[in-house]
Amino acid sequence: MRPLQCPKGGHISRVDSHFYFLYIVYQMAPQPSLGQFEQLVLTAILQCGRKAYGVTIHEAVETLSGARSVSLGAVYATLDRLEDKGLISSWLADPTPERGGRSKRHYRLESDGERALRESALTARRMCAALEEAWGRGIWSAKCTPARQS
Amino acid sequence: MHPRPPVVIESIVRLLVPPASREHVMGDLSERYRSPRQYLLDAFRSLPLIIASRVRRTLNIGRLGVVAVTLFMLLSANRGSNWLVAALPTLLATATLILRDAYRAPASTPFAATESRLAAIDVGVAAGAIFLWQAGASLFAPQWLLPARALSVGIPVFCVLLFFVRLQAPQPTAWPRASARAVSVDELMTEVRGFEAVSQRAIRIEIGAAFVLVAGCVVSLWAMPPTLLATAFNAVTAGGALFVAWFLHRHARIEPVRQGLEFVQSLASYRRNLELQLRRAHTVLWWYLAPLSCGPAVLMFGIAHELANPWPIVMRGVAGFAVIWGLVLYMYRRSAEKLRRRIEQLDATAQKS
Numbered sequence: 001m002r003p004l005q006c007p008k009g010g011h012i013s014r015v016d017s018h019f020y021f022l023y024i025v026y027q028m029a030p031q032p033s034l035g036q037f038e039q040l041v042l043t044a045i046l047q048c049g050r051k052a053y054g055v056t057i058h059e060a061v062e063t064l065s066g067a068r069s070v071s072l073g074a075v076y077a078t079l080d081r082l083e084d085k086g087l088i089s090s091w092l093a094d095p096t097p098e099r100g101g102r103s104k105r106h107y108r109l110e111s112d113g114e115r116a117l118r119e120s121a122l123t124a125r126r127m128c129a130a131l132e133e134a135w136g137r138g139i140w141s142a143k144c145t146p147a148r149q150s
Numbered sequence: 151m152h153p154r155p156p157v158v159i160e161s162i163v164r165l166l167v168p169p170a171s172r173e174h175v176m177g178d179l180s181e182r183y184r185s186p187r188q189y190l191l192d193a194f195r196s197l198p199l200i201i202a203s204r205v206r207r208t209l210n211i212g213r214l215g216v217v218a219v220t221l222f223m224l225l226s227a228n229r230g231s232n233w234l235v236a237a238l239p240t241l242l243a244t245a246t247l248i249l250r251d252a253y254r255a256p257a258s259t260p261f262a263a264t265e266s267r268l269a270a271i272d273v274g275v276a277a278g279a280i281f282l283w284q285a286g287a288s289l290f291a292p293q294w295l296l297p298a299r300a301l302s303v304g305i306p307v308f309c310v311l312l313f314f315v316r317l318q319a320p321q322p323t324a325w326p327r328a329s330a331r332a333v334s335v336d337e338l339m340t341e342v343r344g345f346e347a348v349s350q351r352a353i354r355i356e357i358g359a360a361f362v363l364v365a366g367c368v369v370s371l372w373a374m375p376p377t378l379l380a381t382a383f384n385a386v387t388a389g390g391a392l393f394v395a396w397f398l399h400r401h402a403r404i405e406p407v408r409q410g411l412e413f414v415q416s417l418a419s420y421r422r423n424l425e426l427q428l429r430r431a432h433t434v435l436w437w438y439l440a441p442l443s444c445g446p447a448v449l450m451f452g453i454a455h456e457l458a459n460p461w462p463i464v465m466r467g468v469a470g471f472a473v474i475w476g477l478v479l480y481m482y483r484r485s486a487e488k489l490r491r492r493i494e495q496l497d498a499t500a501q502k503s
Contacts, residue, residue, distance in 0.1 A: 072182075
């Protein structure tokens with residue numbers, strides 16, 4: 001493990017040789033891949049901006065997902081999971097009267113979250129390009145049926 | 151004026167929502183309120199996933215698994231009885247502890263040590279679940295009643311063990327937030343003091359437990375018939391426990407961060423302590439599991455050596471070792487991941503400052 005660089009001096013950690021007997025080494029975890037619902041929730045947070053909290057994120061996710069009805073509990077569970085992964089962060093804002101004097105929990109994307117969302121968007125773009133190549137540009141029309149490959 | 155849900159319905163829903171999510175979930179449900187029916191549907195559709203998410207965040211499978219295996223072994227006092235007699239109350243007590251953790255109020259600061267009062271409540275909840283099982287079994291299914299020895303010896307021993315296990319660990323939600331953000335000096339020192347208190351208490355409890363094990367081996371040597379196997383088992387187990395106590399005292403104690411240091415120096419000292427705990431977590435196999443397993447291994451092979459067909463006992467012993475080792479390694483691996491993530495966050499914080 002690399003030592004901490006202290007610009008103003010200070011101690012640099014020294015590895016104790018006693019600990020290297022049967023040392024189990026874990027590699028750095030790779031960037032987490034996002035499920036489809038996680039991508040929707042992250043996009044919703046981005047869309048909502050400063051007003052990203054449970055109710056608005058849920059409404060945005062329902063809009064983004066199309067006709068599907070989305071459970072509020074599923075949104076909360078996904079927000080918790082994303083926060084545990086370090087992709088978003090949250091804080092409790094001031095209470096408001098229309099919420100019975102209760103606070104909102106606001107969310108925002110962290111840099112890791114932005115990076116993961118961008119990766120997902122690039123993957124989706126590559127998929128779209130491949131589908132257009134196979135099925136033609138007309139696939140985005142609702143009435144179009146993809147032609148079978150002969 | 152925005153309509154409010156009926157007080158009675160709101161109170162019921164409020165009780166069911168875990169405290170850590172209560173504020174914002176109740177606020178969101180209140181904001182979306184249109185009618186009592188809509189409110190109830192919204193709440194009861196959301197609750198299972200909210201509770202499941204809370205259980206996922208607070209669940210420590212390794213620690214819970216060790217507690218469950220220990221309880222099962224203590225309740226399985228009578229040989230020849232159906233193993234389900236011990237397994238079912240064990241599952242009930244474990245499920246109760248899982249829900250207890252999910253419904254615990256979140257700690258206000260990172261690395262908040264578990265108070266004795268809360269640990270005692272945890273013990274009360276688990277014991278209460280077992281006695282509830284006994285009451286139900288006595289009324290409806292007497293064949294599932296726990297034997298007297300399990301009640302008189304197993305449960306009290308389990309309660310003492312559970313109390314110290316709960317006291318040793320920080321509260322389930324006590325780890326700092328996953329995102330790397332700037333921290334103030336006060337926030338850092340609050341976290342540092344909390345970490346030091348929790349680590350020192352955990353080490354004291356583990357050293358204490360090692361000495362209790364040594365004392366148990368000495369009493370066992372005095373009480374048991376002086377056979378070679380009994381002497382070897384007790385001596386090796388006591389030796390292993392003494393080694394663990396020595397190692398913890400010599401190599402695992404953290405040096406408290408001095409007051410009055412600059413932010414970067416405090417950060418560096420704290421990081422060093424985290425690295426020490428991370429190395430302890432990574433090397434748990436050789437300084438903790440192996441020394442404590444030597445005594446039971448001697449006992450297992452000693453008994454197997456005297457049997458005509460040793461394989462059943464050897465297989466059961468190996469399976470037992472695998473389960474315990476697996477749970478402990480998993481527990482320490484989870485701690486190591488959290489420690490490593492916190493070290494990376496502190497590196498990012500140091501670069502920002």
